[in-house]
Amino acid sequence: MNDESGTDRPTRSTRSPRALVSRFSPLRLIATILLAVLVVGLVAVVAGWRPSLNPFTQRTIDRSSPAVLRSLEDLSQYHAAGAHFEVVVDLEQDTKWLPSALKGERTLFVGVGTVDAMVDFGHLDAGAVKVSPDRRSVSIELPNPTLSKPQLDLDHSYVVARQRGVLDRVGGLVGGVSSDKALYQKASTKMAQAAQTDGQVLELGKKNTTAMLRGLLGALGFTNVQVTYAADRR
Numbered sequence: 720m721n722d723e724s725g726t727d728r729p730t731r732s733t734r735s736p737r738a739l740v741s742r743f744s745p746l747r748l749i750a751t752i753l754l755a756v757l758v759v760g761l762v763a764v765v766a767g768w769r770p771s772l773n774p775f776t777q778r779t780i781d782r783s784s785p786a787v788l789r790s791l792e793d794l795s796q797y798h799a800a801g802a803h804f805e806v807v808v809d810l811e812q813d814t815k816w817l818p819s820a821l822k823g824e825r826t827l828f829v830g831v832g833t834v835d836a837m838v839d840f841g842h843l844d845a846g847a848v849k850v851s852p853d854r855r856s857v858s859i860e861l862p863n864p865t866l867s868k869p870q871l872d873l874d875h876s877y878v879v880a881r882q883r884g885v886l887d888r889v890g891g892l893v894g895g896v897s898s899d900k901a902l903y904q905k906a907s908t909k910m911a912q913a914a915q916t917d918g919q920v921l922e923l924g925k926k927n928t929t930a931m932l933r934g935l936l937g938a939l940g941f942t943n944v945q946v947t948y949a950a951d952r953r
Contacts, residue, residue: 793841795839795840795841796837796838796839796840796841796867797837797838797839797840797928797931798835798836798837798867799835799836799837799838799864799923799924799925799927799928799931800835800836800920800923800924800926800927801833801834801835801836801920802833802834802835802836802914802917802919802920803831803832803833804830804831804832804833804834804869804909804910804913804914805829805830805831806829806830806906806909806910806913807827807828807829807830808826808827808828808829808830808902808905808906808909809825809826809827809828810825810826810828810901810902810905811823811824811825811826812824812825817884818884819882819884821884821885822884822885823883823884824881824882824883824884825881825882826878826880826881826882826899826902827878827879827880827881828876828877828878828879828899828902828906829876829877829878829879830871830876830902830903830906830907830909830910831871831872831875831876832869832870832871832872832876832906832907832910833869833870833872834866834867834868834869834870834910834911834913834914834920835866835867835870835920835924836864836865836866836867836920836921836923836924836925837864837865837866837867837924838861838862838864838865838924838925838928839862839865840861842862843861846860847859847860847861851943854940854941855940855941855942855943856941856942856943856944856945857936857941857943857944857945858944858945858946858947859932859944859945859946859947860947860948860949861928861946861947861948861949862948862949863921863948863949864921864924864925864928864948866911866914866915866920866921868907868911869906869907869910869911869914871903871906871907876903876906878899878902925948928946929946932944932946933946
């Protein structure tokens, strides 16, 4: 049966398969990739010349909560001297029966910090200070200087190298957290031991405390100021 006159027939596409393939030719794909690379490179150049125009500029957003006061305490310790230390910590953690290349971690850490010599004035009894009747001479007996807890300088302390086994690296990729707390503790312990063994900071603490008291009491009119420490009685 013939179609009635005036009735539209569906038109068939006259594009051949070869024409469709030519639209996705490798040359066109390569040209598109090169154009994208050129655009990215141009953006990078412009951003380096004028950072304000960089659309990918990174920024830091601080969402930390404000500090909360938890408690107050009285301080009666006079920090008379400070010793500055630099210590190298080589800490290795191994797992029994497993090679270090598979499971283990070794870190080389440089710790920088200070240890102070302190004299505690908070526990002086009534007999620790003796004043002459004419108020021209005074003798003071103080406790021996002690060492403060080491204060690690995080701005100048740094990790030199860190080697991890395959399993530790995989654990880090899937969310495992590596803590440097052991490094800080080891560095602080070594600083405290060095300050205690050397002893110079303690002697300097005694010297500076004596000079401070003589200057202070001398300004109050005392001409003879004698300062002794508990260790001097031995």
